[in-house]
Amino acid sequence: MTRSFPSGDEKSARRGARVQNDAIISLENVSQQFDGTTVLHDISLSVKNREFFTLLGPSGCGKTTILRILAGFETPTSGRVHIGGRDVTSLPPNRRKVNTVFQSYALFPHMTVFENVAFGLRMSRTPKAELQARVAEMLHMVELEGLEGRKPQQLSGGQQQRVAIARAAVNKPLVLLLDEPLSALDAKLRKQMQRELKHLQRRLGITFVFVTHDQEEAFSLSDRVVVMDQGRIEQVGTPIEVYEEPVNLRVAKFVGETNILDAEVLGQEMTCPDGSLKARVEGEERACLLKAKRPFGEGCRVKVVLRPEDLIVHSHRPSAEAGLSLEGVVDETIYKGTTYDIAITLKTGKKLLVTEFFDEDDEKMIVAAGQPVFVTWIKGWEVVLPDDQA
Amino acid sequence: MTRPSFFKVAAIGGTAAWLAVFALLPFLLILVVSFLARDPSSFVAPSFSLEGYATIGDGAFLRIFLDSLAWAAITAAACLVLGYPFAYGLARLRTKRKNLFLLLIIIPFWTNSLIRTYALIFILKAQGLLNTLLLGLGLVDQPLEILYTDTAVLVGLIYTLLPFMILPLYSSIEKLDPRLLEAAKDLGAGRFRAFFAVSLPLTWPGILAGTMLTFLPALGMFYVADVLGGAKSLLIGNFIKNQFLTARDWPTGSAASVVLTGIMILLLLFYGGSGKGAPRKPEDIGA
Numbered sequence: 001m002t003r004s005f006p007s008g009d010e011k012s013a014r015r016g017a018r019v020q021n022d023a024i025i026s027l028e029n030v031s032q033q034f035d036g037t038t039v040l041h042d043i044s045l046s047v048k049n050r051e052f053f054t055l056l057g058p059s060g061c062g063k064t065t066i067l068r069i070l071a072g073f074e075t076p077t078s079g080r081v082h083i084g085g086r087d088v089t090s091l092p093p094n095r096r097k098v099n100t101v102f103q104s105y106a107l108f109p110h111m112t113v114f115e116n117v118a119f120g121l122r123m124s125r126t127p128k129a130e131l132q133a134r135v136a137e138m139l140h141m142v143e144l145e146g147l148e149g150r151k152p153q154q155l156s157g158g159q160q161q162r163v164a165i166a167r168a169a170v171n172k173p174l175v176l177l178l179d180e181p182l183s184a185l186d187a188k189l190r191k192q193m194q195r196e197l198k199h200l201q202r203r204l205g206i207t208f209v210f211v212t213h214d215q216e217e218a219f220s221l222s223d224r225v226v227v228m229d230q231g232r233i234e235q236v237g238t239p240i241e242v243y244e245e246p247v248n249l250r251v252a253k254f255v256g257e258t259n260i261l262d263a264e265v266l267g268q269e270m271t272c273p274d275g276s277l278k279a280r281v282e283g284e285e286r287a288c289l290l291k292a293k294r295p296f297g298e299g300c301r302v303k304v305v306l307r308p309e310d311l312i313v314h315s316h317r318p319s320a321e322a323g324l325s326l327e328g329v330v331d332e333t334i335y336k337g338t339t340y341d342i343a344i345t346l347k348t349g350k351k352l353l354v355t356e357f358f359d360e361d362d363e364k365m366i367v368a369a370g371q372p373v374f375v376t377w378i379k380g381w382e383v384v385l386p387d388d389q390a
Numbered sequence: 391m392t393r394p395s396f397f398k399v400a401a402i403g404g405t406a407a408w409l410a411v412f413a414l415l416p417f418l419l420i421l422v423v424s425f426l427a428r429d430p431s432s433f434v435a436p437s438f439s440l441e442g443y444a445t446i447g448d449g450a451f452l453r454i455f456l457d458s459l460a461w462a463a464i465t466a467a468a469c470l471v472l473g474y475p476f477a478y479g480l481a482r483l484r485t486k487r488k489n490l491f492l493l494l495i496i497i498p499f500w501t502n503s504l505i506r507t508y509a510l511i512f513i514l515k516a517q518g519l520l521n522t523l524l525l526g527l528g529l530v531d532q533p534l535e536i537l538y539t540d541t542a543v544l545v546g547l548i549y550t551l552l553p554f555m556i557l558p559l560y561s562s563i564e565k566l567d568p569r570l571l572e573a574a575k576d577l578g579a580g581r582f583r584a585f586f587a588v589s590l591p592l593t594w595p596g597i598l599a600g601t602m603l604t605f606l607p608a609l610g611m612f613y614v615a616d617v618l619g620g621a622k623s624l625l626i627g628n629f630i631k632n633q634f635l636t637a638r639d640w641p642t643g644s645a646a647s648v649v650l651t652g653i654m655i656l657l658l659l660f661y662g663g664s665g666k667g668a669p670r671k672p673e674d675i676g677a
Contacts, residue, residue, distance in 0.1 A: 071576055093575040094584075106573040110591045119587070123578035171577065 023082075024049040024174055024207045025070065030079030032065055032231075039065050040076070040231045047175070047209060048224075052201055054210045056218040057228035058254065063211045066228075067177050070209060071100045084174045094123070099168035100177040104184070105160050107152035113139070113163050114148040120171040138170040141200065158189050165200065175207045182217065194221055215255045219243065227251045243307075245293070249385055252305045259308065259352045261326075263290070263384075265300040277302075277384060283348045284324040292384040305383040308355035313342055314374040315367060325374040328352065330367050342367060344375060417651065424644035433640045442641030446649065451629065455649075458626040462608035465547040469555035469604045470597065472548070477559035477596075482568075492560075495553050503550050507617045510549065514542050514618070538620030546614040551607060555600035562596025563589075602661050606654050626650055 023046040032040040040062045047053045055063035068074045069081060072093030081089045088096055099120065108116050117138055121131045139145055142162040152160055161181060168176055178197075182190045198221055201208045212218050218225050219239035227234045227242060227250075234254075235247045246252035249260070266278040266287050277292040281304060296302055318325050328346040335358070342354040352375060367373055427439035445451070480491050498506060513519045514537045521533040536542050566589060574584035590597075612627030626646065633643030 073572055073575075093572070094578045094580050098576075100573070100576045102569055102573060104567075104569060106567065106569040108570060108573070108588060119574070119579075120577035123583060167573075167577070 022049050023047065024051075024084055025209070026082045027066070027069075028080045028082070030066075030069065030076045030081065032062070032069065032074060033077045038231060040069075043079070043231075043233060045226060045233065045236070047207060050205055050207055052198070052208045052210065052221055052223045054212060054218040054222040054225045055228060056212060056215060056225050056255075057234075058213055060230075061228040062231040063213075063228050064179060065231075067100070067179050067209065067211050070175070071098060071177055072096045097174040098177055099171050099173040100179065101164045101168045101181045103179045103181065105152075105164040105181075107160060107163055107167070109152055111151075112148060113144060113150050113152070113155070116152065116163055117166045117170050119167060124171070134170055138166045141169075141203065142166045142196075157185055158193065161185065161193060165197075169200070169204055169206075172204075173206065175209055176201075176204075178208060178210045180211055180213070183212075183214075190217075197221060219255075227254060229254070244383070246305065246383060246385070248388055249303055249305070252383065252385065257308050257353055257355075259306045259311065261304040261306065261350065262387075263302050263304050265296045265298055265302060267298050268295065279304075279384075281324060281326075282350065283326045283328075283346045286324060288324040290382055290384050291380045296384070296386070301387040303385045303387050305385060306377050306381070308341070308353045310377045310381040311352065311354040312376050312378065313344070313354050313356065313367060314376065315371065317374050318376055325376045326352075327372070327374055330369050330371045330373055332369050333367060342373075344373060346375070420644045420647050423640055424648045426641050428639055428641050430638065433638065439641065442639070442643075442645035445639070445642040446646050451646065454624050454629050455626060457624070458609055461544070461547070461625060462605045464544065465551060465608040466555075466601045466605040468544070468548050469552050470559075470601065473552055473555035473559055473600065474597075477556050477563050480556075481560055481563040481566075495556055498553065504613055504617075507546055507550065507614055510542075510546055510618060511537060514545065537618065540619065542618040543615050546618040547608050547611060550611065550614060551604040554603040554607070558599035558603060559593065559596040562593045562599075566592050598661055602657065606657065609650060609654075 025045070025047040027043050027045045030040060030043045031038065043062075043066065045066075055066055057063050065074060069076050070083070072088070072091060072095075075090060079089075080087055084097060108119065111119070114135060117135045118131055121134060126134070135148075136145075139148065142165055144159065144162050144166065147155065147159065152163065155163065161184075164181065165178075181197075182193050185193060194217060197208075197210075210218070210221060219242075222239055224237060225239055225242050226236045229250050234251045235242055237245075242251065243255055246255065252258050252260070261281050261283075263279045263281040266280060269276045269278050269289055277290045277296060278287055279290050279302065280287050281290075290304060292302075314325065326346050328344040331343040331345055331351070334341040334343070338358060340356050340358045342356065344352045344354060346352060354375065423434055424442050425438055425440070427435040427437045427441060429435035480488060483491065511518070515521075516533045516535065516537070518537070520536070521530075524530045525533065536545070570588050570592070571584050574588045579587060609625065610627035610630075612625055612631045615625050615628050616631075630643050630646045630650070633639045633646065637643075
């Protein structure tokens, strides 16, 4: 791999994220505008070699635009794009060592499965024997042997999906780009394809850049996730980091179910190891200690983010050492097999969702609609975020 | 609905009756006449004869026939070369202007094509629009002699038939998913290879339909050759017209018509057989 950059634009390179040595992709200060509307604001990102990297966000957040910039279908209004150590910002798609799995598959309807998969190899003028061997190997890998002669319209959705993956992966690209490839499949097939994608990525040993709006899918597949909103990066991190430590309310709300409580900071408690925060949480007169990763000033309004599984429901008021307990009434209970959801309205009017593992022998869990309850949470599992009105 | 609706019966029945009376019946008459003998006083004599076919079997007709095929082929090819980029651009336009351009293509159909052919004289003649423009721009020193040449006939044929090429091309190009071209480029195809590997095969039905709709009429548009070619150029259409109106040899004219129709039927059968893509077998889908 040759590293022929940086070129002229040193200023932006200095401002941009530092390119790590093992970065296969790096975006430096990439902005994109369409008809005067900015869809990407100064994006800097780097993707490590062999990483399963996911762009996660609601529709219109710019994740697909990033993918199209990587593929070469869009040229960014400003900023640089490096793939495999080369500046490819103005390189057309056919000269980039990346391949795309399109959302609607975009299989060639006039070609057989074999011809579809062989297309890229034909374009690179691969010798016939090698071409046949590689297509056969790829079709074996995606379990499509025996269907070589079929036309795409004679295949099921899942099979078309495999052809699309095979057609892109057979070219051994540096990076495989996947644009919501599973969104057209039904839930069961989707789960199965998720597992297969993950296995395929390990076997191929290439970098996957995956676009999805489905947080569960992103978490179950990815090594790292970037959460995007309105053309900006909100957070980059492992699924655990993003879920457990969302950097702001937008990320917290987007990834998974959340309960958000208002609180007011009463002061910093310096004696505690985690830099704990003395605060008053809504629905509870007593002050309590919260674990916070960053300092907040006295009198500051903050939000306390709690996942449904962090909360515990009690039918009797818990003892004082359990910390604060919030009083409320059960609205409804939803039995989901392995888990049990309880919707609660607190005295303050705030609605909470609690998820507990179902255990039919546990008496305290059997609560009914209309029953008064007390909610506590596992100490230290809360995330305190500034009240940025997202 | 169990009972066929009155509208359905009337629409299909009416069309069928119309075609029977105004297309099938005249053709049968022509077919019969082509096997009759010539009679100077009453056009045809009611006796069997192959004279008409014998007349067109000689070299002169064959010459006109081959010329005509060549002219039609050139016309169709020129329409394809001119029409494809146009239809492609049109199909990729945004909605509002697209409809305007489509309207501009269709508007000429509202005027009789014979009148439009006469109008071409004013453009092509020595002191016509084209020459005035070329002289004014200093591109030529002397007016070009276009009118009453083969070039004029070709211009007339292409002008008249171009919309018949553009419209079927447009409809098949519009169905072409642009993502397929992106996929081709993504897989390493440059512009030209993407075009030949993806666009061309997928718009093939439109190309075939457009070729049929320009090639076949070009064989018979005698008035274009009459008006713009100054009776110097002869298409099959002119030959047939002359047999009926000038030579008064109805059996020969009819025989030429039957041969022309036969060729068209063969071409249409070929077109139908080549298929707009292999027909799908329903039992294979979703297997």
